[in-house]
Amino acid sequence: MQRAQLIDAATLARQLQDPDVLVVDVTTYLRRQVDGGPYAVEGGRTDYETAHIPGAVFVDIPGALSEPDSPFPFTLPSEVRFAQELGRIGVGTGTKVVVYARESPMWSTRLWWLLRYFGFDQVSVLDGGLRAWQAAGGSVTSQPSTSSPATFQSKPRPDLLASVDDVMRVLDGSPACLVNALAPAAFRGDGPGAYSRPGRIPRSLNVPSSQLIDQTTGGFRPLIELSQVLSHLVDLPSNVPIIAYCGGGISATVDIFALSLLGRNDVRLYDGSLTEWSSNPLLPLEIG
Numbered sequence: 001m002q003r004a005q006l007i008d009a010a011t012l013a014r015q016l017q018d019p020d021v022l023v024v025d026v027t028t029y030l031r032r033q034v035d036g037g038p039y040a041v042e043g044g045r046t047d048y049e050t051a052h053i054p055g056a057v058f059v060d061i062p063g064a065l066s067e068p069d070s071p072f073p074f075t076l077p078s079e080v081r082f083a084q085e086l087g088r089i090g091v092g093t094g095t096k097v098v099v100y101a102r103e104s105p106m107w108s109t110r111l112w113w114l115l116r117y118f119g120f121d122q123v124s125v126l127d128g129g130l131r132a133w134q135a136a137g138g139s140v141t142s143q144p145s146t147s148s149p150a151t152f153q154s155k156p157r158p159d160l161l162a163s164v165d166d167v168m169r170v171l172d173g174s175p176a177c178l179v180n181a182l183a184p185a186a187f188r189g190d191g192p193g194a195y196s197r198p199g200r201i202p203r204s205l206n207v208p209s210s211q212l213i214d215q216t217t218g219g220f221r222p223l224i225e226l227s228q229v230l231s232h233l234v235d236l237p238s239n240v241p242i243i244a245y246c247g248g249g250i251s252a253t254v255d256i257f258a259l260s261l262l263g264r265n266d267v268r269l270y271d272g273s274l275t276e277w278s279s280n281p282l283l284p285l286e287i288g
Contacts, residue, residue, distance in 0.1 A: 005112070005261060006220060007124040009136035012098055016055065020096050022147060023056040024089065026111050027102040027130075032194065039194050039247075041073060047102060051140040053133055056100075057089045057147050061110055072275045074110075074248045076161065082118055083152040091120070092150025100126035100133070105218065106209060109253040113269060119155030125257065128219035135217075162243045162268040164276065164283070171202055171284070176241040177233065178204040179267075181252040182274075189287030194247055196278040199285030201245065207233070209246070209254035226258050234262050245270035245277075 015021050027044025041062045048058040059065060064085045067075040077085075091097060097115065101107040108125045115123045126133065134140065170176040180187050180200050187206040189198035200206070211229060214221050227234065233242055242264070246252040249271040256267045270277075277283050 005124055005257070006127050007098055008127050009133045009138055012053075012126060012133070013136070013138055015096075015098075016053075018096070020094055022090055022095050022097050023053050023126075024097055024099045024111065025052050025056045025058045025101070025130075026061050026099055026107045027058075028061055028107045029103070038073075044102060049144075050142055051130075052142075052145070053100065053130070054139060054141045054143075055145050057145050059085065059089060059111065061107055065111070065114060072248065072272060072279075074250055074271075076114075076117070076249075076271050079118065079154050079156055082114065083154045086115075086118075086120075086152040087150050090147030090150050091115075091152050093153065095122060095150065097123040098126055099123060100129045102130045103218075104251075105129060105213060105220070106251045106254050109257040110250050112257060113160075113253040117157055117160050117269075119153070119157060128217050131218050159266070160268055162245075162270040164270075164272065164280075166268070167201060167243060167245075167270055167277070168283075170243065175239070176243055177236060179233065179242060179244045179252070179255055180204040180206050181209040181244055181246040181255045182206070183208050183210065186247070189285070195274045197281070197285055199278075199287040201274075201277060202284055202286050204245075204286075207255055209251040212254055212258045220258065220261070223261060227262055230259055230262060230264075233259060234264050238266065242267045243270050244268070245273040247273055248275045249273045 025048045027047055029042040031040040043060050045058055065077055067077045099108045099111045112123050112125055187200050244252040244255045244267055259267050
């Protein structure tokens with residue numbers, strides 16, 4: 001089990017003055033439309049400027065860390081774009097990144113996944129985010145933070161990414177496990193949807209990302225509880241790939257992160273998820 005990828009507020013407080021530690025705020029908000037349709041996305045820079053962990057820098061995931069020419073939001077950025085942005089904020093050889101958000105941890109795990117995909121492993125998620133930091137007595141500031149630019153050495157790991165074709169091979173009988181990280185209602189296709197068509201990709205299991213989070217603290221559930229929820233995935237043979245997806249490749253990274261805490265580091269992300277899949281009327285979806 002790899003608890004080191006998850007850091008608590010007390011540990012971060014002890015490390016905050018370490019010059020190699022870079023704290024990154026990735027606060028983002030998704031606003032659901034009452035009558036359905038795509039989520040409205042709001043970057044959290046204004047909240048960051050109001051109050052953030054001392055020394056933390058801000059990164060805009062929907063903007064700077066998504067591909068601007070993609071027809072879908074949150075698409076994996078190019079290697080050059082990612083390396084430039086991470087170098088700009090000071091991530092280089094020897095940097096230890098700690099990432100947090102104000103609300104849902106899925107934005108933190110998204111950056112954790114992006115860093116891993118591009119070959120960088122010295123990254124931890126602040127358990128419980130800013131809420132846990134303040135509950136533990138941590139101070140916040142509105143003072144701007146600066147960091148020295150660095151050279152980010154990108155080494156992509158394509159084995160952590162799944163494409164439409166990879167998912168189609170699963171539907172054609174290739175041994176793999178598809179994991180849908182959305183809420184049960186979205187998995188079933190109930191109610192107003194946020195995507196072109198409701199439903200789930202056939203052969204999918206539902207492991208809602210919210211099921212992995214303590215709703216009182218906003219932090220991850222204890223490892224023993226995560227193990228109980230995810231044992232059917234952790235125990236799959238290594239030759240049976242796990243592909244996680246959600247609506248736009250964000251909340252699925254919560255599932256991937258939790259599985260990584262339990263030692264399953266080979267889970268792949270279908271980055272386009274339902275936003276991409278549902279936009280093609282020739283691709284199958286199940287409801288109910």
